[in-house]
Amino acid sequence: MANTDSERDRFAVVIFYGVVLLVGYLAFQVISPFLIPLAWSAIFAMVLSPVNKRLASRIGVTWAAIATTIATFLAIVIPAIIVGSLLVHEVSGQIQSANASGVAVSTPARLQQAWEVVRTQMPYLHLPADPTADVREAFTAIGTFAAGRAASIVTNIASFIAQLFIMLFGLFFFLRDSTPIVAVIRRLLPFEGELRNRIVDETYELVVATVGATFAVAVAQGAVTGLALGLLGFSAPVFWGVMTMFASLVPLVGAGLVWGPAAVWLFLTGDVVRGVILLVVGVGVVSMIDNVLRPLLLSGRTSMHGLVVFISLIGGIAAFGFIGLVIGPVIMAALTTLIEAVLTEKPAAKTDR
Secondary structure, three states: OHHHHHHHHHHHHHHHHHHHHHHHHHHHHHHHHHHHHHHHHHHHHHHHHHHHHHHHHHHOHHHHHHHHHHHHHHHHHHHHHHHHHHHHHHHHHHHHHHHHHOOOOOOOHHHHHHHHHHHHHOHHHOOOOOOOHHHHHHHHHHHHHHHHOHHHHHHHHHHHHHHHHHHHHHHHHHHHOHHHHHHHHHHHOOOOHHHHHHHHHHHHHHHHHHHHHHHHHHHHHHHHHHHHHHHOOOOOHHHHHHHHHHHOOOOOOOOHHHHHHHHHHHHHOOOHHHHHHHHHHHHHHHHHHHHHHHHHHOOOOOOOOHHHHHHHHHHHHHHHHHHHHHHHHHHHHHHHHHHHHHHHHHHHHHHHO
16 A cells, blocks of 8 residues: 555656656746846846946836836937937948948058058969958948848837837846845755855856946947047947947957057058057057956956957857847856856865865
């Protein structure tokens, strides 16, 4: 009789976990279309948590969540509309100009002379006589591609608006119900109380420090570089500012991938004054933003190694698309915290024995 009862218990346990797995799979199918905007909601909720807590102490939890969500909406939509419209105007203008005139890029005399020397010394490379020929071909290809993707761009804009609404809706509830949500996460972690709390707290600190500082530096460097290039007479400064934001995520070189070649081009064309100005701005202002702003934002917080951040960004994009810029560092931050927790826990376990 005892054996029969134990077999029934084991069968009941198997059925229970089978039902749990089935319900979990079905729940994932329901939630999966909204995972990306909800992931953004969670990230924004963590980054904005200090601001929301200060407001909650004055106007209450619900009204604080409403105010923070509205402020986030304005902070995202207004700059996105301004930058997006300027970006579309600049890029479309450059593409139309390229298609109409064949991209009339005049090769600087010094660059042409150096190019001829390279062609003479290395004939086996079969280099074209005009070093700007590839540039013209690239712009023509960009124009053809953009024209064919116009309908897709409109569809993506509609999708972005829908996902933005879901993200803001989720942000409100993450902010309002942050305390019970964190409590559930703590209970779900299979660790002892103190270790469990440390994992949650350190993961939060890593996410806010790494993601917040990385994107703040990228936006600041992009804005300064775009402004400098615009004042120095370069066309499409907003476009180059956005490119600088992405380039700043690359370790070591960073924003120099944009302003560096631009400065070299000015020197090659004989415009030494503007070249020196851009070089001074690039080295003395743009590059120093990282050295000043990042330590300021990371003060009192831990952060991931620069190489780990870079790999998590590139790997995140490859695995999840654009949202991978956030999800990648979040996953690596959680993994880093778990590894550190396990490594620091082992000596304690041996001591207890």
